[in-house]
Structures are given as structure tokens and as C-alpha cells.
Amino acid sequence: MGGGFNDDPMWLILGTISYIKESGDFTILDEMVPFDNDMSVARSLFDHLTVSFDHVVNNLGPHGLPLIGRADWNDCLNLNCFSNDPNESFQTTENKMEGTQAESLMIAGLFVVYGRDYTELCLKLDKTEEAARAQKEVDSMISAIKQHGWDGAWFLRAYDYYGRKIGSNENEEGKIFIESNGWCTMAGIGMEEGLCEKALDSVKERIDTEFGIVLNNPAFTKYYIEYGEISSYPAGYKENAGVFCHNNPWIMIGETVLGRGDQAWEYYKKICPSYLEDISELHKTEPYVYAQMVAGKDSFKPGEAKNSWLTGTASWNFYAISQFILGIQPDYDGLKVDPCIPSKWDGFEITRKFRGSTYLIKVENPNHVSKGIKRVLIDGNIYQSKVLPIFNDGKTHHILVELG
Numbered sequence: 001m002g003g004g005f006n007d008d009p010m011w012l013i014l015g016t017i018s019y020i021k022e023s024g025d026f027t028i029l030d031e032m033v034p035f036d037n038d039m040s041v042a043r044s045l046f047d048h049l050t051v052s053f054d055h056v057v058n059n060l061g062p063h064g065l066p067l068i069g070r071a072d073w074n075d076c077l078n079l080n081c082f083s084n085d086p087n088e089s090f091q092t093t094e095n096k097m098e099g100t101q102a103e104s105l106m107i108a109g110l111f112v113v114y115g116r117d118y119t120e121l122c123l124k125l126d127k128t129e130e131a132a133r134a135q136k137e138v139d140s141m142i143s144a145i146k147q148h149g150w151d152g153a154w155f156l157r158a159y160d161y162y163g164r165k166i167g168s169n170e171n172e173e174g175k176i177f178i179e180s181n182g183w184c185t186m187a188g189i190g191m192e193e194g195l196c197e198k199a200l201d202s203v204k205e206r207i208d209t210e211f212g213i214v215l216n217n218p219a220f221t222k223y224y225i226e227y228g229e230i231s232s233y234p235a236g237y238k239e240n241a242g243v244f245c246h247n248n249p250w251i252m253i254g255e256t257v258l259g260r261g262d263q264a265w266e267y268y269k270k271i272c273p274s275y276l277e278d279i280s281e282l283h284k285t286e287p288y289v290y291a292q293m294v295a296g297k298d299s300f301k302p303g304e305a306k307n308s309w310l311t312g313t314a315s316w317n318f319y320a321i322s323q324f325i326l327g328i329q330p331d332y333d334g335l336k337v338d339p340c341i342p343s344k345w346d347g348f349e350i351t352r353k354f355r356g357s358t359y360l361i362k363v364e365n366p367n368h369v370s371k372g373i374k375r376v377l378i379d380g381n382i383y384q385s386k387v388l389p390i391f392n393d394g395k396t397h398h399i400l401v402e403l404g
Contacts, residue, residue: 004095006059006069007107009052013114016049017121021330024355024390026125050130053118056111057137061159064144065103066111068158070095071228072104073247074179074215076239078228079160086223086232101163105149105156109183111141116187124332145189154202155180155195157216160226167216174227176206177216182250188257200254204263211303212243212271213251214296236299237306243294245271245313249320256324256340261370264325265342272317279303290314328352328361334387337401339363340371347403357391361399374404 020026029046032039043051059067071077079102080095115138122131149156157167157177167177181203185196207217219241220231233240248271255264269275273290276283282303285291290313291305323329327339328350335354347364367374376383377400383389391397 004070004097005072005075006055006067006104007072007110009055010107010110010114012052013049013118016045017114017117018330020121021332022354024332029125046125049118049121053115053134053137056107056115061103062101062163063103063148063159064140065105065148065159066107067097067100068102068104068107069097072107072110072179074106074230074239076229076233077158077166078230079158079166079226081228082161082225083228084225086229096161100161101159102161103159105145105158105167105180106177106183108141108145108149109155109180109185109187109189112138112145112187112189113183115141142187142189145184146193146195149180149184150190150195154199155184155189162226166227173218173220174216174230175218176202178203178207178213178244178247178251179215182247182254185254185257186250191257196254196258200251200258200260200263203251208267209243209297209302210270211294211296212245213248213267214241214298215239215244215247216241217298219296219298234299236296236302238293241296241298243271243296245290245293246311246316249316252320253324256327256371259340259371261325261340262342262344264320264340268317268321268325271313290317326350326363330354331387334385334389335359336387337361337363337376337399338371338373338386339401339403341365341403343368343370355390355392357393358396359388359399360396361401363401363403365403367404369403372403374402376401 029044031045032042033045033048034042056066061067068079080097080100082096115134119131119134119138122134151168154176156165157180160166167174167180169175181199185199188196190196203213207214219235221235224231230239235241248267252264252267273288277287280287283305285305285308289308292307292310292313295302295304325340327337329336345365349362352359352361373386376386379398388399
């Protein structure tokens with residue numbers, strides 16, 4: 001596997017902070033961790049988070065957006081490889097970085113989401129100077145995205161080696177992509193100006209299908225040497241306008257950021273195995289597992305799934321449904337309850353074990369809203385916050401949350 005995937009550093013911040021919020025264990029940040037398995041240059045895990053944050057900051061392109069490297073999460077969008085042989089491995093082929101202007105809007109949105117998390121962690125640790133520095137970089141990225149990453153009705157996907165737009169209405173093919181519109185709306189970039197709503201409306205209009213959201217549209221119908229492997233696949237398959245199930249949850253989460261629970265749930269059901277029994281003869285893969293991808297609307301057989309048991313699809317869908325649709329989120333100081341559900345739901349019940357206690361949570365929705373909390377009761381007593389306290393008492397506690 002080749003290196004140089006410039007989204008990689010941000011995932012360390014996500015993983016570490018998720019562990020701390022779930023466990024409350026800050027001591028992990030003091031653990032000494034080697035670079036490249038060499039303990040002679042080991043530094044604390046917190047220092048690794050700082051290095052990860054700074055990897056983006058120190059690798060910006062001409063628009064102030066993150067350089068993509070060999071690729072970002074979409075390892076088939078190879079903007080610096082320029083391979084004359086579409087059949088070779090783009091994971092290890094030449095990666096021409098000198099003079100590149102290839103920037104990723106997906107990494108930009110990713111950086112805002114987890115840069116904020118890094119900033120919050122610094123504040124929890126009383127590292128106020130580092131928090132202020134990090135916030136300044138996050139704010140600069142937001143400004144760069146608004147100035148150079150907005151295409152008028154959705155977020156651009158990238159700039160290529162020569163500084164030309166990708167994922168723009170100006171392009172002949174590949175006018176809109178899922179990844180950047182997912183992460184930039186997850187980050188709430190331009191929400192006050194209506195950018196997130198416009199972007200997700202464009203996703204619905206242009207890349208939503210009966211079987212899920214395709215990765216890009218229109219599909220590529222020829223090989224673009226400056227785009228790499230993504231344009232080497234047949235139209236409607238894999239990263240070339242297939243329904244890539246791994247990244248559909250990013251749009252689901254973006255919809256919950258806007259408070260649109262009905263749309264988030266609709267997207268969730270389209271790729272969830274439990275809801276696909278009626279099309280099992282078409283879908284083909286095992287009825288109890290997510291597929292990596294489902295053939296898109298430009299394919300020979302739309303709706304036919306391929307490559308089950310592959311990618312982080314199941315974990316991302318679990319993350320989307322449990323923490324953003326049902327809205328049960330571990331936090332530093334407690335268990336946050338902030339659902340964004342379909343308005344027709346009467347409510348739901350969930351059992352959540354968290355830091356030594358069991359939370360029996362009943363959510364009622366008498367006014368049939370998607371989002372918004374009217375009141376919270378803990379063991380029959382009014383509680384003035386949607387962040388439930390840490391009991392750590394080995395007992396079971398009854399939580400009533402009324403939406404409204």
C-alpha cells in the first residue's frame with residue numbers, strides 16, 4: 001500500500017477523542033507512541049495529535065486548502081499520479097508532488113470537524129494557547145472553503161494538479177461529489193448563509209437514487225489521466241458513480257446537522273440490509289451485511305450490490321444512526337441526548353451502558369418534530385440539560401426525553 005494519503009492524520013484525532021469521550025480516560029494521552037515503530041523518537045499520544053493537526057496546516061495549497069497528496073479517503077481520486085496505464089495500481093505508482101496545486105475539499109471539511117474537536121480537547125486540558133492557535137487555523141480553513149470551495153449550489157470536490165476545479169458545474173463530467181458535500185455540511189460550513197441547505201438539496205436532486213446516493217455525477221465515460229483510477233471504472237461502478245455505501249452516512253449526518261430527520265432516515269433505509277429484503281434478488285449480496293458498493297444509476301444493472309464485508313460501511317452507519325439520528329452521543333462530561341428523527345415517529349427507547357451505569361432512555365415525540373428537546377427527566381426528576389450526568393454507580397437510571 002502506498003503512502004501520502006493526506007486525510008489519514010485526521011482519523012487519529014477522531015479515534016482518540018472518541019475513546020476518551022466513551023471511557024473518560026485522559027491518561028492515554030500521556031502514553032509514549034513511536035513514529036514508524038521507532039521508540040527512540042517516541043512522543044506522547046497528545047503530541048501525535050498535534051502533529052496530525054499540523055500535517056494539514058503545513059500542507060496547504062494555493063487556495064489555502066489541504067493538499068490531497070496521493071489521494072484522500074477516495075483512494076481512486078489520484079490527482080498527482082498521471083498514469084498512462086489505467087490498469088496499474090494507483091496505490092503505489094508515481095506520485096508527482098513537486099509543483100502540485102491539487103487540493104481536497106473533503107480534507108478541508110474533515111479538518112474543520114476534527115480541528116474543532118482537537119481545539120475542545122486542548123481546552124479540557126487547559127492548553128489555552130494551543131487551543132487558540134488551533135481555533136485560528138480552523139477559522140482560516142472555513143474562510144478558504146467559503147471563498148474557494150463553493151460552486152454556487154454545492155461544494156467543490158477538489159482542485160487538480162493544475163489548479164482546475166473538480167466537482168464543479170463547469171465540468172463536463174463529475175460535476176458533483178458526495179464526499180466534500182458530506183464533510184462540509186457535517187462541519188456546518190456556511191450554514192448561516194444557507195450553503196449547507198443548498199448543498200444537500202443539490203445532493204438530493206443530482207446524486208440520490210432509489211438504491212442510495214452515488215459518489216459522483218455525471219459518471220466519467222472516458223479515462224482522465226489527471227483524475228486517475230476513478231475514471232478507469234465503468235460508469236456506475238465503484239468510485240465512478242456507484243453507490244459507495246461507506247460515504248452515504250456522511251450525508252445522513254449532514255442532514256441531522258440541518259435538523260432534517262426525515263431525509264436522514266430515508267437515506268439510512270436505502271442502504272441498510274434490514275430494509276432490502278424485497279429487492280434481494282437484485283441486490284444479490286448477503287441480506288445481513290453491508291456491501292461496499294451498489295451499482296449506480298449509470299450502470300448495467302442499478303441496485304446490484306458488490307463486495308460485501310468490505311470497508312468501514314457498517315461502523316459509519318452505526319455511528320450515523322446511534323449518535324446522530326437517535327442522537328445518543330458520549331461526551332467528556334456525560335451522555336448527550338439530541339435526536340434528529342423522522343417526524344412521524346412517536347418516539348423510541350434505547351438502553352445505553354456508559355461509564356459504569358445503565359441508562360434506560362425513552363424518547364417521546366408527541367408533537368411529531370424531528371429535532372429539539374422540550375424537557376428531560378432523570379429517575380422522575382426534572383433535569384435542565386440534554387447532557388446526562390455521569391453516575392458511575394453501577395445502577396440503572398430511567399431517562400425520559402420529550403421532544404418539542
